[in-house]
Amino acid sequence: MGLTIQRDNSPMNTDRSSPQLVQTDLAWHNRFHQLGPDFFTPLAPQALTEPYWVGRSEAVANLLGLQPSLLYTEDLLQALAGNWPITGTQPLASVYSGHQFGSWAGQLGDGRAILLGETNGFEVQLKGSGLTPYSRMGDGRAVLRSSIREFVCSEAMHGLGIPTTRALCVTGSDDQVWRETPETAAVVTRIAPSFIRFGHFEHFAARQQLSPLRKLADYVIERYYPACLTPSTQSGNAYAKLLQSVTERTAVMVAHWQSVGFCHGVMNTDNMSILGLTMDFGPFQFMDAFDPGHICNHSDHGGRYAFDQQPDIAHWNLYALGQALMPLIADQAQALAALGTFKPTFKHQFHQxxxxxxxxxxxxxxxxxxxxxxxxxxxxxxxxxxxxxxxxxxxxxxxxxxxxxxxxxxxxxxxxxxxxxxxxxxxxxxxxxxxxxxxxxxxxxxxNPKFVLRNYLGEKAIQAAKTKDFSVVADLLKVLQHPFDEHPAFESWAGSPPDWAASIAISCSS
Structure with a gap:
């Protein structure tokens, strides 16, 4: 499977920067789009000026059925930078709500991400692709540093065997965006079977919109948890079984985090995957010195998301999901029983x-x-x-x-x-x-991996990329996709971090 470009090459069309229709021989599906307008806003991504490749994962290209050689072409670059539309896709930004740092934040949504569609069983999303109706006070863009970190960490987590979203590539541009200082823009093309979050359910529950809440739950069960519909000797309905399945998957995911010393940093309910996948890599960190109370997110002044709090926070978030599903479950005892599987599942998985x-x-x-x-x-x-x-x-x-x-x-x-x-x-x-x-x-x-994505390694890749040297990104990807191998050429990356690594500050700013 691959990608072909049909471009109007007539003498009247000589401007390569003008939008071209990108046609793929991938079979695109738009099942989330079929849920209807309650769930999203149709929206095309905004273009990046003169984009360039920053990093790409041939392994993910193969997963999508995309020829890896196309990751080196101008045509796919323009498409994944958001400049040229892809035939068969129906781009959209989805709406959701959620709890942030323990407080109800109200309506949120894809403030800087566009879902292109689904192919080969994976949704494909452009993160950093411009303003959406859900951007609130943001600009809809992602910066180069955070995009590199998410791209490499997504693949690193997969290499460690941890449930995670994946990343196909990063495209960059010299377009400026402002955070604490001016930075350059980038887009991460990331994939997952689904990007549905706890917050999608919270959104409709908070608005007492029972019909779309049920429609979303039925969609998730049919697509991703069909076993919930299988007759069982256990008591409970399909929605209670859904809550239990998500609870158990989340417990397994967090047990993996704790075993490798991974700090997520911002476990808001809108950052929690309904499939138990690690997602939304922001102020994450693999710990260097082991400190159970370590806070990796410098925006987390109260330490809510400290390393040793992650299991309890995941459980808290699941209770928020359970509360959102209560109109469908309609039986508190069944909901509590489903949520009660978290601690034994986590304990067993972590021990193993x-x-x-x-x-x-x-x-x-x-x-x-x-x-x-x-x-x-x-x-x-x-x-x-x-x-x-x-x-x-x-x-x-x-x-x-x-x-x-x-x-x-x-x-x-x-x-x-x-x-x-x-x-x-x-x-x-x-x-x-x-x-x-x-x-x-x-x-x-x-x-026990020899290599993890230490903060200082990510920083080395970022600093090199700022000078248009993307070799460190490529080398990191190669090593971290196979973190248990020896990689003798990169032996120094397996040792203790340099002293300056302790001064790296990671926050929610991206």
């Missing part, structure tokens, strides 16, 4: 992920209660990492290598309180005696 990081998954322990013993190991270890502010990613990778070699000196060197670590290590080694070392080491190297 942490056991894999420790290499404790393949062979059952001979202790009377291996789960309890392993949980104690995990809890004590996280406390040690927090006390000494140990580099989280570096610790886990070194531990994986140490188990393979049975030499733990490099791991021990990361701690200030060596006696406390030695005490924990003794218990861990006793546990290792019950396990196949070869299987264990292999599992750990596949569970």
């Amino acid at each position: 992920l942490m056991c894999a990081k420790l290499g404790l998954m393949d062979v059952a322990s001979q202790t009377s209660d291996p789960t309890l013993a392993d949980q104690q190991l995990i809890t004590e270890l996280l406390q040690l990492l927090a006390i000494d502010r140990v580099d989280y990613t570096l610790f886990w990778r070194r531990l994986s290598q140490a188990v393979a070699s049975q030499h733990f000196e490099a791991v021990r060197d990361l701690f200030l309180d060596r006696p406390m670590f030695d005490h924990w290590l003794l218990q861990y080694k006793e546990r290792l005696m019950l396990i196949n070392k070869e299987l264990q080491a292999d599992l750990m190297l596949k569970s």
